[in-house]
Amino acid sequence: MKDGLLTDRQMEVLRYRKQGLTQQQIADIISTSKANVCTIEKSAMENIRRAKETLEFLYTLDATQLCTVPTGTDLFEVPSIIFREAEKINVKVKYDTISLINRLRESRAQCCKARQVCEDIVVYITDQGEIYFG
Amino acid sequence: MKDGLLTDRQMEVLRYRKQGLTQQQIADIISTSKANVCTIEKSAMENIRRAKETLEFLYTLDATQLCTVPTGTDLFEVPSIIFREAEKINVKVKYDTISLINRLRESRAQCCKARQVCEDIVVYITDQGEIYFG
DNA sequence: GAAAAGTTAACGAAAAGTGTTTAAGCACGG
């Protein structure tokens, strides 16, 4: 009822990891196998990923859908698409071309193969010009 | 393997809620009781709380909590608060006044209405003077 | 190229989370 997503075990492993210990060393400390430490660490990372995704969803809740960038679009064309659409609804995008591409790659790495968008990407925008990728 | 924390049901309810529907109206739409809509919405909020807490933990992993900037603080006073607190623990903040305000606005747009902080903001700092807003 | 570090797959038992119902409760405006 109180805690976050991570279990005690998961936090424990992450803390030891941050200190630079190997999985084997941690396994010895908490008396289990290194394979187990690996899976605990992995599921911790998965939980963190899900936490991030959850908050992203929250943002899209008070953002409106701007447009969809279709599969196959050249990565470098994405910003101008976004700028054009934002102009239509009279919102000034908060980012420049480079920042937009970086943001896209950070939040949707799976969608960016080389210079191509390899999955349809829904773009959201807030009144303040904040951009999210759905 | 893909999704965030929220279930389809929870997202559905949150979306309808954002549109301004009452729990009863939503209950009719998705064919269940209003009590159920209430619990679904509640657990959605709980999941969001947990997602936030999880990311806070992540920051605290290599940062320590510095202070809390209370709701209503003037935006332009935030940097001096942070500098003062950082001095207490003998850490030099990596950013100047302007950069700090910009960083705050970038990472916590929802918290900055005009010149006021409209939500308590927890500030974290690393040994290297890196600043995070929780 | 060998040792150490890390990953993966398959499986099981225990724990936690989810959607639902029913039935009761609070607050508030008309």
Next chain:
DNA sequence: CCGTGCTTAAACACTTTTCGTTAACTTTTC
């Protein structure tokens, strides 16, 4: 006082997560 909107609690069936094992596999490091 009634209706509306919302919350709560207990109980249930059901699904997902978690932690653990063993044993093989890949990557990194010296």
